[in-house]
Amino acid sequence: MDEDKIILSVKGIYKKFTKDIKYNMYYGMRDMFINPAPKYMTLRKQEFWALQDINFDLYEGEILGIVGANGSGKTSLMRLISGIYPLDKGQILARPGKNITSVFALKAGMQPLFTGRENIHIKGALFGMTKDDIERKMAFIESFSELGDKLDSPFGNYSSGMSARLAYSIAIANDPDIFIVDEALAVGDSVFKSKCFEHLKNYVKQPGKGVLFVSNNIHKLLRVASRIIVMDEGKLIYESSDIQKALHFYINNCLRHIDDVRRQKMLETVEYYDL
Amino acid sequence: MDNNHSTNELRPLYENGRKGFTARLSGYVRNIKKYSYLLKQLIRTDIVVAYKRSFIGLSWLVITPILSVLVWVLLHSAGIIDPGEMDIPYPAYVLLSTSIWSFFQGSYSITSNVINNSGRFMVSAKFPHEVLVAQQIMVHCINFITPFLINIITLLLYGIKFHLIALLFPFALIPVLLLGTGIGLLVALLRIVAVDFSRLADQLIGFLMFLTPIVFAPKIELPWLSNIVKFNPLTYLIGFPRDLLTQGKFYETNLYLMCSGVSILFFFFCISVFMKYEERLLERLIIV
Numbered sequence: 001m002d003e004d005k006i007i008l009s010v011k012g013i014y015k016k017f018t019k020d021i022k023y024n025m026y027y028g029m030r031d032m033f034i035n036p037a038p039k040y041m042t043l044r045k046q047e048f049w050a051l052q053d054i055n056f057d058l059y060e061g062e063i064l065g066i067v068g069a070n071g072s073g074k075t076s077l078m079r080l081i082s083g084i085y086p087l088d089k090g091q092i093l094a095r096p097g098k099n100i101t102s103v104f105a106l107k108a109g110m111q112p113l114f115t116g117r118e119n120i121h122i123k124g125a126l127f128g129m130t131k132d133d134i135e136r137k138m139a140f141i142e143s144f145s146e147l148g149d150k151l152d153s154p155f156g157n158y159s160s161g162m163s164a165r166l167a168y169s170i171a172i173a174n175d176p177d178i179f180i181v182d183e184a185l186a187v188g189d190s191v192f193k194s195k196c197f198e199h200l201k202n203y204v205k206q207p208g209k210g211v212l213f214v215s216n217n218i219h220k221l222l223r224v225a226s227r228i229i230v231m232d233e234g235k236l237i238y239e240s241s242d243i244q245k246a247l248h249f250y251i252n253n254c255l256r257h258i259d260d261v262r263r264q265k266m267l268e269t270v271e272y273y274d275l
Numbered sequence: 276m277d278n279n280h281s282t283n284e285l286r287p288l289y290e291n292g293r294k295g296f297t298a299r300l301s302g303y304v305r306n307i308k309k310y311s312y313l314l315k316q317l318i319r320t321d322i323v324v325a326y327k328r329s330f331i332g333l334s335w336l337v338i339t340p341i342l343s344v345l346v347w348v349l350l351h352s353a354g355i356i357d358p359g360e361m362d363i364p365y366p367a368y369v370l371l372s373t374s375i376w377s378f379f380q381g382s383y384s385i386t387s388n389v390i391n392n393s394g395r396f397m398v399s400a401k402f403p404h405e406v407l408v409a410q411q412i413m414v415h416c417i418n419f420i421t422p423f424l425i426n427i428i429t430l431l432l433y434g435i436k437f438h439l440i441a442l443l444f445p446f447a448l449i450p451v452l453l454l455g456t457g458i459g460l461l462v463a464l465l466r467i468v469a470v471d472f473s474r475l476a477d478q479l480i481g482f483l484m485f486l487t488p489i490v491f492a493p494k495i496e497l498p499w500l501s502n503i504v505k506f507n508p509l510t511y512l513i514g515f516p517r518d519l520l521t522q523g524k525f526y527e528t529n530l531y532l533m534c535s536g537v538s539i540l541f542f543f544f545c546i547s548v549f550m551k552y553e554e555r556l557l558e559r560l561i562i563v
Contacts, residue, residue: 008288
């Protein structure tokens with residue numbers, strides 16, 4: 001791949017968390033009052049690596065699929081890239097001035113007692129948009145979300161699919177350069193999801209755009225991703241542009257702890273339902 | 276995986292170096308300015324949402340303080356409370372004192388819960404958290420205005436005459452706001468990693484009301500209580516604005532100025548601690 005087309009580079013990222021609630025609080029207090037600069041690379045009792053030596057690049061025009069079993073560190077990694085969690089070890093590099101927009105929890109910041117239209121202003125402002133930006137993009141959001149009159153109903157009455165329509169439309173209206181979609185399109189009806197996938201594919205054709213698409217839905221990834229990275233227990237264990245091969249690796253890896261006979265049977269079941 | 280490519284154009288996305296207090300503070304101010312529309316939206320949301328499902332809506336802003344005034348008037352007229360020697364009518368005294376106390380206690384309460392109440396929101400979207408702190412303080416100040424105006428009307432009904440110098444009252448409240456906010460910001464961090472300390476702090480703040488001349492006069496017969504009241508900075512931080520408004524005089528000016536200075540310094544200390552550790556502790560927050 002063309003090195004000049006890298007828009008985001010993740011280099012040697014580590015992140016650790018604490019398993020036990022009381023140790024979690026104790027270390028928090030200790031790091032705050034006693035030892036503000038603990039040796040980060042040393043694991044203390046009850047700590048574990050949520051992310052270990054993560055390295056990858058996101059190229060312009062790419063939809064990079066990120067898969068991994070539950071708890072493999074995908075969301076922690078996305079939170080680090082988004083800047084929600086502080087970076088302790090490693091580097092995240094990007095072209096200067098790049099706008100990163102992430103969609104994690106669809107309803108984050110949305111107010112159930114306010115209308116969809118009022119929530120466009122709240123969520124848009126949360127993404128850093130000004131009043132003028134939001135008003136300029138209102139027609140696009142109305143049209144893309146296809147919510148019609150329902151935009152003037154309370155957001156609390158929206159179904160998950162309608163919430164997804166609105167949240168996704170606002171996020172894309174923010175015109176991100178690096179767009180992080182973390183399971184955000186798991187809900188929503190087939191028509192809207194297909195529209196979003198088509199939109200994402202066209203979106204990354206614009207100069208300087210790329211998408212990090214976190215999902216465990218293999219079927220979706222086969223259709224949308226241009227490259228896949230597989231995560232397991234906080235490590236990046238596989239990377240390939242051969243989507244089919246990467247997804248087979250991922251499924252086999254998920255089933256690695258069971259014996260051959262059961263694995264074969266499970267593999268057939270997964271392929272039946274997911275591929 | 277090969278990562279030996281050229282990354283000439285790329286720059287670190289987030290600075291993980293240690294920043295000084297001034298750099299952090301100016302960053303805070305810049306972010307609040309940049310996200311001013313979010314701040315406006317959050318303030319509007321917070322105020323409107325509380326009354327959105329009510330038929331009488333924002334009228335509650337007036338009804339609640341009127342009820343509170345009535346309670347104190349009734350208690351006093353029934354002879355239940357004996358406040359001691361007073362320069363102004365007791366209901367007027369207690370009304371204004373409790374109002375200033377609520378201003379202090381409210382500023383502590385909202386800032387000390389800022390991370391706990393917004394934790395899910397904070398880990399789901401990237402935005403400067405100082406906007407949330409600013410929103411809480413501004414909503415608190417806005418919520419103070421209506422009951423305060425009711426109190427002014429009540430004071431007029433009790434025959435209190437206001438002097439021109441009473442216009443300084445809002446400025447005289449700044450130290451008590453900064454003290455409450457400062458303590459609140461420290462406790463907000465403790466709520467994540469030291470729940471026992473934060474509960475203790477809540478209890479102490481509640482208890483402090485009884486050690487501050489709010490429902491009783493500063494001139495007390497009991498020597499031990501009198502000493503506590505004398506060394507309690509809130510005696511001056513609350514007494515000064517109260518006397519300024521009701522009598523147009525300065526109550527213990529030197530002590531008030533000293534306590535104000537300490538409160539301002541304490542606020543800057545607390546905000547520097549909050550800025551330094553808030554992001555780091557947020558990852559330890561267990562959202563319930």
